[in-house]
Amino acid sequence: MSSAAVAGTAVEAIPTGTYQLETGRSSVSFTTRHMFGLAGVNGTLRLATGQLVVASPATGSAVSAHAPAVSFSTGNPKRDEHVLSAAFLDAEKNPTLEFQGTELTRDGDIWLAVGTLTAAGVTAPLGLTVTGTRLEGTTVIVTATGSIDRYAHGLVKMKGMAGRRLALTVSTTFTKVSA
Template identity: 45%
Template sequence: MTSMAADRVTIPAAGDYRIDPARTTVSFATRHLFGLAPVRGTFQLRDGHIQVTEPVADSSARAVIAASTFHTGLPARDTHVRGPAYLDAERHPAIVFASTGLEQVEGRWMLRGSLTVRDRTCPLDLRVEELTAGPTLTLRATTWVDRYAFGITAMKGMTGRRLTLTLSVTATRT
């Protein structure tokens, strides 16, 4: 293991790690009603893995989120967002993040990659806020997603364009 000062990050030993869906959360925050009201919710991770390599810059991660698990606690909204106007979860059941590498930018670790939503893939960088290694690997990362980039443009103005995502990941070495 290597300890890095940036962002409370400790690089774990090289190896393969399986992300534990039961101990991982994907939460989001956005706004609606012309930006006046906050909306918070979650998605469930279906599966994922992290491969830590030497050099660490070549490390990779892949995570699959079940689109049908969009949850804000308001059943009517949740059903509508899972439907054709937004996620179209029936036709596009998976939201997939696949990394292309890890690098340090201005003292912060960035996991570079792409996000695929509704069969549209766009670049996405995750800012690694915390990474600890021990018997398990724990990671907290944040990013924001522009839904328009994925062709999800329903209810412009009423529904927030950008979502802030926070991932809290727990993985075990395989």
């Protein structure tokens, strides 16, 4: 494969092997609602580590990603402090949010990374829809979207004031480290 970028690369065309997350080129952003749905909230999480293992067939692939809970940011320090407190994420007791994608499924042209998200010490199912893949030499760029139900993680305080669901956009860059 040439070093030129291959836009819109099919998932099954990504070369098999193990890829490490490039933290400086990867991010998680989210949107939710608060104040009984009247106002939007945007935020980010910083990915600290991650790995993509591409198998043949692609359905046997796996992905993992970890974000420090303290990287949760909405740009509102008071809100962020509250979310990181024992009332929600309890970042002191649960310092990491972790996604483990254990299966890749396909429905027509749609690929879904099926796995679990551990947040606030509680693990719940999470599916991420792969919205884009691109190859740049030995680097693969993957974007995906999904929705987190905070109630599934036991985060049920402030119903109405804090939205139940967070819409995620995950943008990741992985570099191949082994075949």
